[in-house]
Amino acid sequence: MLAGMETGVSDIEAVVFDFGDVISQSPPPEDRARMERLAGVPADDLWSAYWSERRAYDRGxxxxxxxxxxxxxxxxxxDTATLHGMWALDVGSWLHVRGDTARVLELLARRGVRSALLSNAPVGxxxxxxxxxxxxGFEALFFSCDLGLCKPEAAIYEHVLEALGTAPExxxxxxxxxxxxxxxKRLGISAHHYAGGGDLVSFLVGHGLLDSSDSGAPTPR
Known part of the structure; x- marks a missing residue:
């Protein structure tokens, strides 16, 4: 049983969230299709190149x-117009927010739980x-493009811990x-592998950050 589950007193001072595929949904098929049409190249080639170059983009x-x-x-x-179009479509494709996670963030904010964002994200x-x-509701936003560091590099987590003034545990x-x-986890942080809204609520309840009555609050999508 996790600390805080029995007492209702949390062992956690701050919760740090990823953005992509946690707060946001994966880019939907229709957004990907628009990018493929604009690119005018085979889809497999586009996405292979997209991800191969992404780490440098996330670094700034x-x-x-x-x-x-x-x-x-x-x-x-x-041409420049196409480059702009690819950029705009890409940015927009990552901004579809998950309703269940947004609800969890609202609940944490209402309870006064300190929270922050740590995302591998380009400038746009x-x-x-x-x-x-x-x-x-976030106390701080940490982006890889600002720091020149990307998860899973240890230095980016260390930067967040120092900025928040919280111990890993x-x-x-x-x-x-x-x-x-x-x-x-290697740094001693209590980390949760996100696989859906229900598991996330259980994790937060287990650390005394939400009540068990909140377990049905999010509607999984």
Whole structure:
């Protein structure tokens, strides 16, 4: 049984959330299809190049550099308007928020639980999220593009811990990628591998951050 489950007193001072596939949904098929049509290259080639160049983009290279590198990989000669279109469609594709996780964030905020965001994200997505109502309850937003570091590098977690002023064992972390969760655990952080809203609520209830009556609050999507 997790600490805090019996007493209702939490052993956690702050919860740090990933964004992609935790707060947001995966880019929907219709968004991906729009990008494929605009790119005008085989879909498999596009997505292979997209992910191959993504780490540098998350570390802070410009959109023009990133999409230029993707174009070179797929043998395309995209003009500036096409580069802009790919950038805009990509940013928008990551902004579809999960209703169940948004509800959890609302509950935590109402209870005064400290929370923060830690996301591997390029500049364009980070800029959009800074204006998002879903981010309003977070104490701090940490983006890889600002730090020049990406999960699962230990230094990015250490930066967050120092900025929040919390000990690893008093910090919870939620992410959908196993390698990011394992990296956090190696530092002593109480990390949860996100697999859906129900499991997330159970994790937070187990640490005394939500009540058991909240277990039915989110509607999984």
């Amino acid at each position: 290279v410009s959109a023009r550099e990133y999409w230029g590198a993707v174009a070179r990989r797929v043998g395309a000669d995209w 997505i980070a800029a959009a999220l800074r204006q998002s109502p879903v981010m309003s 008093r910090t919870a972390f939620v992410d959908d990628r196993e390698e990011n969760v394992l990296a956090a």
